[in-house]
Each structure stands twice: as structure tokens, then as C-alpha cells.
Amino acid sequence: MQIVHCSGPSGEIKKTVLDPLSDGISSVELMRVSGSDLDVVNAARVSFGKWSDRFDERDQKLINFLMLHDHTSPFEHNQLSFRIKAPIFVARQWMRHRMNSYNEISYRYAKAPLEFYVPACWRGQDAENKQASAASFEDESLKKKYQDLIDHSVKAYNELLDAGVVRELARGVLPVTIYTQFMFTCNLHSLFHFLKLRSHEGAQWEIRQYAQALKELAEEYFPASFRAWHLKLKG
Numbered sequence: 001m002q003i004v005h006c007s008g009p010s011g012e013i014k015k016t017v018l019d020p021l022s023d024g025i026s027s028v029e030l031m032r033v034s035g036s037d038l039d040v041v042n043a044a045r046v047s048f049g050k051w052s053d054r055f056d057e058r059d060q061k062l063i064n065f066l067m068l069h070d071h072t073s074p075f076e077h078n079q080l081s082f083r084i085k086a087p088i089f090v091a092r093q094w095m096r097h098r099m100n101s102y103n104e105i106s107y108r109y110a111k112a113p114l115e116f117y118v119p120a121c122w123r124g125q126d127a128e129n130k131q132a133s134a135a136s137f138e139d140e141s142l143k144k145k146y147q148d149l150i151d152h153s154v155k156a157y158n159e160l161l162d163a164g165v166v167r168e169l170a171r172g173v174l175p176v177t178i179y180t181q182f183m184f185t186c187n188l189h190s191l192f193h194f195l196k197l198r199s200h201e202g203a204q205w206e207i208r209q210y211a212q213a214l215k216e217l218a219e220e221y222f223p224a225s226f227r228a229w230h231l232k233l234k235g
């Protein structure tokens with residue numbers, strides 16, 4: 001995964017943009033975070049009318065307990081907003097996760113930027129498991145075929161637009177490997193759910209790279225919650 005460091009809009013904040021597919025086009029950027037591990041424990045302690053201003057060792061134990069016993073609602077009093085650039089076929093999988101908020105670029109309103117994901121190598125289809133890929137392999141002639149089809153569709157797209165066809169119809173010739181951009185806002189409960197499903201080896205390799213990037217960016221803001229999550233995963 002490539003990492004690009006850049007300044008935030010104010011010039012003060014150091015933002016990190018990850019390139020999960022390492023092609024110089026894909027990106028995951030954490031735009032905004034509200035809440036912290038302390039809000040998780042305070043949400044749990046409100047049941048007893050208690051509140052704390054400082055996170056201590058007992059709080060880690062409480063978070064571990066909440067996580068282990070699926071006491072999930074205390075993990076919802078926070079928000080993380082990401083800006084994502086992903087192939088459309090990844091975005092389609094992503095947006096099946098309904099308990100989040102999304103806004104996406106519209107190729108009705110904007111001309112498609114014509115950036116495409118081309119896999120660095122091919123994965124074979126596993127003979128038994130429909131969700132699994134077999135070993136990867138190189139084949140330059142297949143890569144050429146893939147690229148030729150992209151070039152062909154770009155040509156057709158531009159010709160349709162030049163002939164006066166509306167963008168919402170012209171985009172129909174673009175393949176699902178074209179990049180799209182969207183905002184993704186979630187809370188920690190929903191993020192953990194996404195990470196569990198999309199980091200799993202049954203998920204497609206490409207979306208797994210995005211899940212890894214989300215985790216890398218979010219973890220430093222909620223270290224105690226992530227520690228508890230890792231503990232639970234280990235069983």
C-alpha cells in the first residue's frame with residue numbers, strides 16, 4: 001500500500017492518504033473524526049449515571065467487556081468520514097453496507113475522469129470455492145486485451161459525447177473497472193462490522209485492501225476500541 005502525505009485544506013493538519021491498490025489512483029482519506037475511546041466508556045457508564053473525564057486502565061477493561069459481549073451501542077457515539085476513490089465494482093460491494101452515509105460523484109453531472117483500475121496480475125478462479133481466487137499469474141496478452149477494451153470504451157464514450165449524447169447515456173459504455181469517488185461516513189460499530197466482513201478472506205482482494213486502509217487510518221483515533229476488537233477476533 002502506497003502512502004501519500006499531504007497538507008489539509010488549512011495547511012496545518014497533516015493528512016494521510018492511502019493508495020490501497022498501489023496504482024497511484026486509488027485512495028482512502030480520513031477527512032474527519034469525532035469522538036474517542038472515552039466517549040465509548042462514558043456511553044456505557046451513563047447506565048449507572050456515571051461520567052469520566054479521563055481514560056484509565058479500568059476503561060480498557062470495560063471496552064474489552066463491551067466488545068466481547070456484543071454490547072455494541074456505546075461504539076456508536078462517534079463519527080468517521082472518509083473520502084474514497086475506488087473502482088465501481090468495489091463501490092458496489094461497499095454500498096451494500098447500509099448503516100452508513102454515502103455521497104458519490106455523478107457521471108450524469110460530471111464527465112467521467114476516465115481513470116481505470118488495471119490489476120497488476122491475474123488471479124485464477126478457485127475450482128471449489130466460488131468466493132476464492134486461486135494462485136495469481138502474469139499474462140501480458142490478457143493485460144493488453146483488458147487495456148484495449150478500456151481504450152475502446154473511452155473512444156466510444158468521447159464519440160458519443162462529441163455527437164451530443166447526454167452524459168447519463170454515454171457513460172453506459174464505460175466498464176465497471178472505472179474509478180468512482182464517494183464520501184463514506186460511519187460510526188465505529190458500523191466500521192467494525194464492515195472490517196469484519198470485508199477483511200475476511202472470502203471478500204474480494206481489492207475491497208480487502210480498502211478495509212485495511214480504513215483500519216490503518218481509524219485505529220490511531222480509537223486505540224482502546226481497536227485493541228478490544230483485535231482481542232475478540234483472536235477469540
Ligand SMILES: Cc1cc2nc3c(=O)[nH]c(=O)nc-3n(C[C@H](O)[C@H](O)[C@H](O)COP(=O)(O)OP(=O)(O)OC[C@H]3O[C@@H](n4cnc5c(N)ncnc54)[C@H](O)[C@@H]3O)c2cc1C
Pocket residue numbers: 096097098099100131190193197198202203204
Ligand atoms: C464476501 C461477501 C460476499 C457477498 N456476496 C453478495 C452477493 O453475491 N450478492 C449480494 O446481493 N450481496 C452480497 N454480499 C453483501 C451482503 O449480503 C451484505 O449486504 C453486506 O455484507 C452488508 O452487510 P450488512 O447487511 O450486515 O451491513 P449493513 O447494511 O451495514 O447492516 C448492518 C446491520 O444492520 C441490520 N440491518 C440492516 N438492514 C436491515 C434490514 N433491512 N433488515 C434487518 N436488519 C437490517 C443487520 O443486522 C445488519 O447486519 C456479500 C458480502 C460479503 C462480505
